[in-house]
Every structure is written in C-alpha cells, then in structure tokens.
Amino acid sequence: MPRMPSGSKSKQEAARQARLEREAAERAAAERKKRLAILGGALVVIVAIVAIVLAAGVFKSDPSDDASETDGVTGVKETQEMLAGVPYKGTVLGKPDAPVTILELADLKCPVCKEHELTSQPQLVERLVRTGKANIDLRLVNIIDPNAGTSDGAGARTFANNLIASNKYWPFIHTLYFNQGNESEEWASEELLQRIARSAGAGTVSARETSATRTAEEGADKLFEGLQATGTPSIYVKPRGTNEYTPVSSFNDVDAIAKAVDDAAKKAK
Amino acid sequence: MLDRRLRLASIVVALIGLGAAGYLTYSKYAHGGVCGVSGGCTVVQQSKWSELVGIPVSVLGIVGYVGILAALAAPQRLELVRLALVLMTGVGFLFSLYLMYRAYITLDAFCPFCTTSAVCQTVLFLISATRFVVGPGHQPSLAAAAALHEDSGEAEDDAA
Numbered sequence: 001m002p003r004m005p006s007g008s009k010s011k012q013e014a015a016r017q018a019r020l021e022r023e024a025a026e027r028a029a030a031e032r033k034k035r036l037a038i039l040g041g042a043l044v045v046i047v048a049i050v051a052i053v054l055a056a057g058v059f060k061s062d063p064s065d066d067a068s069e070t071d072g073v074t075g076v077k078e079t080q081e082m083l084a085g086v087p088y089k090g091t092v093l094g095k096p097d098a099p100v101t102i103l104e105l106a107d108l109k110c111p112v113c114k115e116h117e118l119t120s121q122p123q124l125v126e127r128l129v130r131t132g133k134a135n136i137d138l139r140l141v142n143i144i145d146p147n148a149g150t151s152d153g154a155g156a157r158t159f160a161n162n163l164i165a166s167n168k169y170w171p172f173i174h175t176l177y178f179n180q181g182n183e184s185e186e187w188a189s190e191e192l193l194q195r196i197a198r199s200a201g202a203g204t205v206s207a208r209e210t211s212a213t214r215t216a217e218e219g220a221d222k223l224f225e226g227l228q229a230t231g232t233p234s235i236y237v238k239p240r241g242t243n244e245y246t247p248v249s250s251f252n253d254v255d256a257i258a259k260a261v262d263d264a265a266k267k268a269k
Numbered sequence: 270m271l272d273r274r275l276r277l278a279s280i281v282v283a284l285i286g287l288g289a290a291g292y293l294t295y296s297k298y299a300h301g302g303v304c305g306v307s308g309g310c311t312v313v314q315q316s317k318w319s320e321l322v323g324i325p326v327s328v329l330g331i332v333g334y335v336g337i338l339a340a341l342a343a344p345q346r347l348e349l350v351r352l353a354l355v356l357m358t359g360v361g362f363l364f365s366l367y368l369m370y371r372a373y374i375t376l377d378a379f380c381p382f383c384t385t386s387a388v389c390q391t392v393l394f395l396i397s398a399t400r401f402v403v404g405p406g407h408q409p410s411l412a413a414a415a416a417l418h419e420d421s422g423e424a425e426d427d428a429a
Contacts, residue, residue, distance in 0.1 A: 028404075035402050042352060042401075046359035053321070054367065060320040111315045148312070183312060184377040 063118035064178045073199040075118075075178025079171050082122045086129055088170040091216070093125070094135030099268035100261045102128070102136045103245060105224050105234040108160065108176060109144035109153040109183045113233045116251055117177040123254045134237070134261045138173065139220035143232060144183050152188035159193045161213040162206050171200035237261055241269030272400060276341060279354075279396050283337045286389030289382045290330030296382075297325055312378035318371045326368065330386055333361050337393060346405045354397040362394035 070076040086093060092101075102124070106113040121136075128134040140160055145153040156176070163169045175196050181187025190207050197205045223229075227236060227245055236245040237260045246264060250256040297314050313319060319326055337357050343350045365387035372378050 031404060032402060035404065038352065039355065039398060039401055042355050042359065046356060046363055049360050050363040050367065053364070058322045060317045060323075062317050111312075115315075182376060 063115060064180075067118075067178050070199060071195070073175060073179060073195055075175050076199045078118075078122075078178065079174040079200070082125055082174060083171055086125060089167060090164045091139060091169060092135050092137045093170050094129035095132050096135065097240070098129075098132055098135040099240045100128075100134040100264045101238045101240070102134050102257065102261065103223070103236040103238060104136060104138045105141050105220065105227075105229055105232055105236075106138060107141055107144050107153060107232040108156045108173070108188065109148070109150070109180070110232045111180070111183055112231075114177045114180045116233045117174060120252055120254050120257075121174070124257060127254065127258055128261055133265065138170070139223060140173075140217075141220050141224045141229075141232060142217075143224075148184045150184065150186050152186040155190070155207060156188040156193060157217065158209050158213045159188075159190070159197070159205060159207050161216040162208075162210065163197065163200075163202055164216060165212065166202055166205075168197065168200045168202040172197055172202065175200055237264040239264045239267035239269070242267060272345070272403065272405060275396050275400050276345060279393055279400075280338065280341050282389050282392050282396070283334050283341065286386050286393070287331060287334035287338070289385040289389065290327050290334060293327035293382050293386070294325060294331060297327060312376055313368075313372045313380040313383050316371070316376055318368060318375075330361075333357060334389075337361075348401075348405075351397070351401045351405070355394075355401050358390060358394040358397045361390040365390040 064074055067075040068077040083093075087095060089096065104116075106117070124134075124136065129136060140157045142154050142157050145151055160169060160173055160176070163172050176188075176193075179192065179196060193207065194205060197203075224234070227234070227247070233251050235248040235251045235257060237248060237257075238245050244267065246260060248257050248260045293314065297319075314325070314327070321329060337354065340350055340354045340357065345351065368383065369387045372380055372383055
C-alpha cells in the first residue's frame, strides 16, 4: 500500500485530532450542562427538605411555651397549682420530717434546671412530696455566670435567698424558671425579679446581699464542692437522721428518683 | 486523578465530622446533660434546637456522616451515588447553617465541636457538588481513546 507523504499525513492527522478534541469538549460541555441542571434540581430538593423540617417545628419544645401569663409573668398559675396544699419553709418543700430529703443543687440561669423544674418537679411533688415520702431541699449555686460571662445569675441568687425568711423562696423560684431567659444574656433584671416576687406574693424584696444570703450561698457552695457536683441540676437523696448523700444521675428520670427515695427511706432514722 | 483526590479529601473530612459529632453525643450522655460542664457546647446542646423529633442532632450528625462515608465507599462511577452524596451533604450543610445561626446569633454561644461539624458539612457539600458537575474523573472519551490508540500504532509503524 502506497504511503502518503508524511507532511500531508500529519496535517490530516492534526485536523482529525482537533476534530476529535472539539467533539470531546462539546460532549463534556453538554454533560456538564446536564449535570448542572440536575444539581440545580437537587438544590431545590435540599432546600425543600430543610424548609419542611424547620417549618414542622419538630425541635425540642420549651416547657414554658404553653404556660399561662399573669401581669407579664409566666407560670404563676402553674406554680400555684404545684404548691397548693404542700407545706414549704425556707429552702425545703414538703414535710420537714419526711423520711428522705431530695437535695437539688440548681442554678437559676441553667436551662437544664429549668427543664427539670418545669417537667420533672411537678411529678416529684405529686408522687413523693404530697405523699410524704420525701421533701425537696433546693439550694442555689452560681455556675453559669462564670461560664457565660454574665453577672445577673449571682444577683438573682441573692434575690431568691432574700425570700427564704419570708417563705416565698419556692413560689419565686418555680415561677422564675418559667420566665428564664437565655443563659448567655443578662435577663434577670431587678425589675423582672421584683415582678416575679410580687406574683409569688412577696412585697418589695431587697436585692442586696445580707449576712443571711451569704450564709445561704456559702452553704450551697459548700454542698456543691463537698459532694463533688460537676454541674446543675445535681440531685441527691439523703435518709432522715443521716448525713449520707447518694447521687441520682438520672435527674430527669422521675422513676429513678422515686426508686432512689425508696432505697434511702430504708436507711432513715 | 482530581476526582480520586477529592474523594479522599471527602473521606478525611467526613471522618473529622464524625469525630466531632461523636464527641458531642458522648458529652451529652456522659455528662447527663447538666449545665456548667463545657461552656458553649453545653449551651447549644441544651437548647431547644439540640433535638429533632426527640433525637439529639449530634446523633443525627453521626447517622449523616456514616451515610456519607457509605456513599463514598460505593462505586463512584454511578451518577446516582454522586447525586446521593450531593443530597446528603446538601441537607447537612443547610441544616448546619441554620444551627450555626441559632448558636451564634440566637444563643450567642461558641461551640467548637458544633462549628467543626458545620465546617465539615460545608466542605463536603462543596466537594460533592464539584465532583458531581465535573463528572467521574478524567476518563478519555471513546474518540480520544481511539485517537490515542492510532497514535501509538503509527508510532510503532514509524519505529519499524
């Protein structure tokens, strides 16, 4: 077979090569265009999926969302219902001579304490406090402020401790949790605290530190450190007549607390 | 070659994200969900945006990363696999964006592990979208392959 002159052949080959490359490029561009269109459709689907999830409001519900509001204070009615007929004195809710004391270390700015106070506490009151099986000793610590760079938690704690003597500590604290703000913000203004105190039946409350509030704070801090608590809420059960505190790790498990109370009751003196 | 590198990068990023989501899940359960243990992450993990239909979002994150890794382990020539990657990482990216908005704007909290996961989701989405549009690697087209074949044949002829 006669061979073509090499110059003509290479020209022809170059043209063929160029054509092949052009065709390949066109094919690639067409494929890319098709994929871009599919990607656009996928983006629409993605946005739709996320929008449906967010619009469905399937995030964790806030226990204070459905609470009643009285004179700009949320949860007054619910607090009254929980405490109705239950004795409380100072920091203790329930019969002072109950066989078991449930010690709760809480922070007024702690959102988990709010969850515990508004969801588990009413059940604990019904099952354990009203029945005389246990009382609840709620002590306030201040651990959120140092973490969040705020200072209103300390003020709120002092304010609450000023209500121990007038026996409005429990209604104030329970109502306050309904009105809790964002832990990283300074929401616990004196104006709000006074409003909540009024709703709890207290008059104008001093927001200043006194020797009594210092004693209460030192007592709570000492318990927190002594029991090596690492956060709030921390729950312990203590049999009557002893100084034996047993931690209950599942603070949001009412059954677990009830069981711990039953166990502790056997050791009560 | 580029596609292989991007795929490898995706695997590394997904593993980092899985680690972050795993740590967040561990800390949520190990610390019993108490306040005051790890600052910003606790704030975010105790917020109302920390659970979706009762499932912690960090657990959903783990499921998502495992799904992404599974898709990355599947044959990458399948367009459906690449599209699945785009969809998974896209949903993860957009959802992370929303959670970052809630963390930084609504809660004003800095959670390094949540942020790490969000960055991973962003990177994964960008890589997945790029890989999908570019296509499955630099495989020569049939025509180009034929030209290559002829070229090599002629070279052999010339040598002879």
